[in-house]
Amino acid sequence: MTTQTADHTHIRATNLAAVLGYLRREAPCSRAAIATGTGLNKATVTSIVGDLLDRRLVRETQQTQNHVGRPATLLVLDGSAYATIGLEVSARGLIALSCDTAGGQVLRWHRAGPGVDAGPAKTIAALAALARRAVTAVQSSGRQVLGITVGVPGLVNRDGAVVLAAGLGWRDVPMRAELAAAIGRPDIPVTVDNDASLGVLAEHLYGPQAGTANLIRLTGDTGVGAGIIADGKPLEGHLGYVGEIGHLRLVPDGPRCGCGRRGCLEALASLPSILARTDGRTDSDPQLQLEDLIRRADAQEIAVTQVLAEAGTYLGQGIAALVNVLNPEVVLLGGAYALLADHLTPAIDKALREATIAPDAGGCTVLASTLPDTATPLGATAQALTPLTRGHLPTR
Amino acid sequence: MTTQTADHTHIRATNLAAVLGYLRREAPCSRAAIATGTGLNKATVTSIVGDLLDRRLVRETQQTQNHVGRPATLLVLDGSAYATIGLEVSARGLIALSCDTAGGQVLRWHRAGPGVDAGPAKTIAALAALARRAVTAVQSSGRQVLGITVGVPGLVNRDGAVVLAAGLGWRDVPMRAELAAAIGRPDIPVTVDNDASLGVLAEHLYGPQAGTANLIRLTGDTGVGAGIIADGKPLEGHLGYVGEIGHLRLVPDGPRCGCGRRGCLEALASLPSILARTDGRTDSDPQLQLEDLIRRADAQEIAVTQVLAEAGTYLGQGIAALVNVLNPEVVLLGGAYALLADHLTPAIDKALREATIAPDAGGCTVLASTLPDTATPLGATAQALTPLTRGHLPTR
Structure with missing residues (x-):
């Protein structure tokens, strides 16, 4: 009997997830269209939609459909009752983003952050303060916060501990536990x-390449990492440590990397390593340093364009290693790489084609992300919504 | 109405696949156990089992179960009616293996093959002759051949053309079409x-690591390639060109590779490159060369053990690149690497731990395959069975 009940709950959740997924892709749409699109029978759809209306996850509109017959009442996602919060920690600062359950942006804040060298305790304290203010702001909008997810540039284990974040100099930080305690809201899952895994999730859900079954997103704002969608799903691996292309050794006895090794891609082509070699202004604000770098590159300053071409070659070699193993259709350049794409891409393409065994780089295209700065926190808002997208309704 | 019918057929196939899958893992078992294990209702299971009995894919035994109550009639897979044929092309020769639908081996043949330098036309002719003899032998055993699958050490596109097999010197060979024509049995799908993708499929289905969700199998008998199971499924990628770790450049300006580049893992650590550097007997039969190499290594001949330790270091670096990107739980050494594992593993483990960013190599263990020579043809027999394992009954 327990099995029977468990199965029923499971089937209900699966069906609810299918209805919500269809609405996310196709709304506005009618109940009949949902039934046809999901293969569920109309009574089931009507019952599920009833639950969703009841929870203000869906609302009816009086829009009419653009075809023959009497106008149907159409359904759209309702974002008025719930939202999630996505946070990002990077060398460029802290970001908080909140989206409601209809995909509407509730808030988006950027903070300079305590600096890369501040250490985990200060960073977590600053992040918790930002998160608490975000929770207050979301609640003021009348929405309940369903969850908070943080993206970190490093290895994160299944318990949410940061095992290693070489670019931040962190090791074995029980981040989830400490952040949740500092936020002090046990009712909100953290x-x-x-960061890269969240970034590619956002691209896969919301970007122009949404739905691309084999998609990679590369970022190098702190460390160099790749988020991977393989055969339609976010790649997870045995313990969650995937996409760590930053420590591929490209130059034996090359420059020292934050990980302690030499000649890693990260030591040759991350944004911090590019900034260190372009000898620019040494403002404490990494955002200003990046803007200065872009300005000098756009002005064709030779000391900068040479460093970028070199970095592009290394990135192309790193991407080739990913392409040889994973055969993606698209590799997106995220973060600062997207903003520098015009200067990086020619060298990337050349190196990629030289180092890929499959003809024409296995059909892979390298593109600048259209979500250069928001993919990670946006992916974090989606990740925090996971229980709902799996069909589990919020408890009130 | 068509949709409805298509859906019913689809549901029937899905359920049939679930029943067959359960039987493959759990047989002997009762109808009731299948119902409980698959979550299908008993009437559905009884109806599907009826079809399977009718096609001689399942048979009843009078075995009794080892618990209280009246003895149930148990079901086991029946291999008496159908079989598939798996073939392998490698620098070590040609292999044909046939397994029936109960997993029983019908035949296993090894042929020296026409040699690596023979070119695709001669190899395909030799393979077709082998396949035809295998079909005759399988039919003589009273079984119908459901399909033939060939494993090739190279990039294979969705049409079954070999785009590139550097170790064989092949490029753009329409292998599926030519082999099917040469076999001359349009009723048998080819x-x-x-090869590596088929090899890891066999390990995932039948080896001691069966079911490991993140599993890689590395072979280097011709080129160096990795078969990848990621998050429980064979990795496919955009066009099917995955696991090509052999062309990761480890030594800038290193030895020339069959692909035209320099310093690739394949040029440093494939079996042919190891044989070339150990200066052994130059028999035309690669099998004898390998046996000689193993004998000299086991005798601790310094010229051989040094080359193997060096190759092991390169293999460890290549495996580290896979581990950093994919975070597998187990990496299996297949083919000749399995037979040489005692000599390779210490250097592999050391290099892997040095070059992996995650602590303890991300929880990865490197093991010798227990199916060193048969994984690819065994995976090929499983691949040829795909329509049935997806729930589509053979047509008679």
Whole structure:
């Protein structure tokens, strides 16, 4: 009997997830269209939609459909009752983003952050303060916060501990536990994930390449990491430590990397390593340093364009290693790489084609992300919504 | 109405696949156990089992179960009616293996093959002759051949053409079409796949690591390639060109590789490159060369053990690149690497731990395959069975 009940709950959740997923892709749409699109029978759809209306996750509109017959009442996602919060920690600062359950942006804040050298305790304290203010702001909008997810540039284990974040100099930080305690809201689930994995999740859900079954997103704002969608799903691996292309050794006895090794891709082509070699202004604000770098690159300053071409070659070699192993259709350049794409891409393409065994780089295209700065926190808002997208309704 | 029918057929196939899958893992078992294990209702299971009995894919035994109550009639897989044929092309020769639908081996043949330098036309002719003899032998055993799958050490596209097999010197060979024509049995489907992908499929289904969700199998008998199971499924990628770790450049300006580049893992650590550097007997039969190499290594001949330790270091670096990106739980050494594992593993483990960013190599263990020589053809027999394992009954 227990099995029977468990199965029924499971089937209900699966069906609810299918209805919500269809609405996310196709709304506005009618109940009949949902039934056809999901293969569920109309009574089931009507019952599920009833639950969703009841929870203000869906609302009816009086829009009419653009075809023959009497106008149907159409359904759209309702974002008025719930939202999630996505956070990002990087060398460029802290970001908080909140989206409601209809995908509407509730808030988006950027903070300079305590600096890369501040250490985990200060960073977690600053992040918790930002998160608390975000929770207050979301609640003031009349919405309940369903969850908070943080993206961190490093290895994150299944408990949300940061095992290693070489670019931040962190090791064995029980981040989820400490952040949750500092936020002090045990009713709001807090999760921690790798920044690149969250970034590619956002691209896969919301970007122009949404739905691309084999998609990689590369970022190098702190360390160099790849988020991977393989055969339609976020790649997870045995313990969650995937996409760590930053420590591929490209130059034996090359420059020292934050991980302690030499000649890693990260030591040759991350944004911090590019900034260190372009000898620019040494403002404490990394955002200003990046803007200065872009300005000098756009002005064709030779000391800068040479360093970027070199970095592009190394990135192309790193991407080739990913392409040889994973055969993606698209590799997106995220973060600062997207903003520098015009200067990086020619060298990337050349090196990629030289180092890929499959003809024409296995059909892979390298593109600048259209979500250069928001993919990680946006992916974090989606990740925090996981229980709902799996069909589990919020408890009130 | 068509949709409705298609859906019913689809549901029937899905359920049939679930029943067959359960039987493959759990047989002997009762109808009631299948119902409980698959979550299908008993009437559905009884109806599906009826079809399977009718096609001689399942048979009843009078075995009794080892618990209280009246003895149930148990079901086991029946291999008496159908079999598939798996073939492998490698620098070590040609292999044909046939397994029936109960997993029983019908035949296993090894042929020296026409040699690596023979070119695709001669190899395909030799393979077709082998396949035809295998079909005759399988039919003589009273079984119908459901399909033939060939594993090739190279990039294979979705049409079964070999785009590139550097270790064989092949490029753009329409292998599936030519082999099917040469076999001359249009009633038997022929498919072509990458050897490493088939090898890891066999390990995932039948080896001691069966079911390991993140599993890699590395072979280097011709080129160096990795078969990848990621998050429980064979990795496919955009066009099927995955696991090509052999062309990771480890030594800038290193030895020339069959692909035209320099310093690739394949040029440093494939079996042919190891044989070339150990200066052994130059028999035309690669099998004898390998046996000689193993004998000299086991005798601790310094010229051989040094080359193997060096190759092990390169293999460890290549495996580290896979581990950093994919975070597997187990990496299996297949083919000749399995037979040489005692000599390779210490250097592999050391290099892997040095070059992996996650602590303890991300929880990865490197082991010798227990199916060193048969994984690819065994995976090929499983691949040829795909329509049935997806729930589509053979047509008679």
